Amino acid sequence: MKPIESKPQKEESAKKRARQHTIAITGAGRTNYCRFVTVCYAFCSNYPYIDLCRMRRNGACKLNCDQLVTYAGTLLQMEMSMENHLQLCYPVRTLDGKELLPAGAYLTQNTMKELVRLSGMETFPVKKLLEYDTVAEDLHSICNEPPYCRIFSDSVRRKEIFKTMNQVEFVQPLLDIYGYFKTCDHYTYRHILTVSALTLLLAQELIDNREELALAVAAAPNHDFGKACVPLAVCKKTTPLNRQDQALLSHHTTAGYVLLSYYLKNPNHPAAITARDHHERCDSSGYPRRIALRNRVVEIVAVGDVFDALISSRPYRPQSYDLRTALEELSLQAKSGTISEDVVNALISCNRENHPCRTECRFSHELRGTPPPGNHYQGITPCCFVPEPGQEEGPVDSGSTA
Ligand SMILES: [Fe+2]
Ligand SMILES: [Fe+2]
Numbered sequence: 001m002k003p004i005e006s007k008p009q010k011e012e013s014a015k016k017r018a019r020q021h022t023i024a025i026t027g028a029g030r031t032n033y034c035r036f037v038t039v040c041y042a043f044c045s046n047y048p049y050i051d052l053c054r055m056r057r058n059g060a061c062k063l064n065c066d067q068l069v070t071y072a073g074t075l076l077q078m079e080m081s082m083e084n085h086l087q088l089c090y091p092v093r094t095l096d097g098k099e100l101l102p103a104g105a106y107l108t109q110n111t112m113k114e115l116v117r118l119s120g121m122e123t124f125p126v127k128k129l130l131e132y133d134t135v136a137e138d139l140h141s142i143c144n145e146p147p148y149c150r151i152f153s154d155s156v157r158r159k160e161i162f163k164t165m166n167q168v169e170f171v172q173p174l175l176d177i178y179g180y181f182k183t184c185d186h187y188t189y190r191h192i193l194t195v196s197a198l199t200l201l202l203a204q205e206l207i208d209n210r211e212e213l214a215l216a217v218a219a220a221p222n223h224d225f226g227k228a229c230v231p232l233a234v235c236k237k238t239t240p241l242n243r244q245d246q247a248l249l250s251h252h253t254t255a256g257y258v259l260l261s262y263y264l265k266n267p268n269h270p271a272a273i274t275a276r277d278h279h280e281r282c283d284s285s286g287y288p289r290r291i292a293l294r295n296r297v298v299e300i301v302a303v304g305d306v307f308d309a310l311i312s313s314r315p316y317r318p319q320s321y322d323l324r325t326a327l328e329e330l331s332l333q334a335k336s337g338t339i340s341e342d343v344v345n346a347l348i349s350c351n352r353e354n355h356p357c358r359t360e361c362r363f364s365h366e367l368r369g370t371p372p373p374g375n376h377y378q379g380i381t382p383c384c385f386v387p388e389p390g391q392e393e394g395p396v397d398s399g400s401t402a
Contacts (some may be wrong), residue, residue, distance in 0.1 A: 090251050092229055092258040100262055112267040119262045124171035132175045139193050147311050151350045161200045164217055174263050177228050185235050188227050191308055196220040198304035205346045216297045219270035223278045223301050226256025236315045253279055253288050278302050281338040299340040
């Protein structure tokens, strides 16, 4: 089981990465060096830059000044991601239109503290999720119908999932978000419930520690709540997404983080962290911060998220992947290091009869599945990209299935 990285550990790995990156810079002429130091300190006076500057004194630099400035910018981005200073590209509003944070706000510790202070002025009634509207009934239908009836076929495990879900309680405004999705974006409503159940199923297999299991229970049910801040026209678009759409859609991670931090009165709540990080990847290829995902619970949610996206019909892809092809796709992603391999193996185990031990579950290297035709999904550029006017129809990624 991978431990969750503490802040000092994160800082240490940031330092290490900065050092590795700076080995290429072995010194420079005095002018370049001075300009470089100025740039570094203008951006931020944190340690990677100090390390970098110290190393720069040791010899002649092979990079010109512009390259150094670009380099400093890259390191700044890396450092900012470590420091959690996400910036909002769009405002975050509650369902009733109250603006929690404006576009352009940096999600610093102080900003989040102030957000929590404001939410402390309100009190919200708390209710059980499974007692809200038709949630319990809908969750049973998902588990009973293809393709999930096979995955949730173990009655003991399924009973445990419902027992656990029955303990989940939310404040009324979060339950209202379920109601909003049920009425306006049924795919997202179903998806959120399915990923919750999948997370709990996989957590039973992968997590022994009771405290960590409790984190999974708290984290699972609202990973995509930020989509309540994305225009429905984008969420339900059936044609390829342009860059503006991609930027709006990727906003759901940071928006979910803000919404959940506000309603749960805690920016470190596992549900808020999961909403923010479930599109991050183990090899730092995700978004919004491009961090290397090292949070066990979020890794599980991320695999369930991709799996459900593949085997469900989506607005941009009327026909879903079959189970075989979806699991092949996940295995490929695990092999390339983007998602966790043992989480994928646990999922494969749930898909096989008699649920063999996950360590014995492997896919053959021969790929036999065929992705469905008419898949208009092109992936999301892993950053909050706001296009310049007139550039809305820029090039997009192709072939991604997450
Ligand atoms: Fe998402
Ligand atoms: Fe999702």
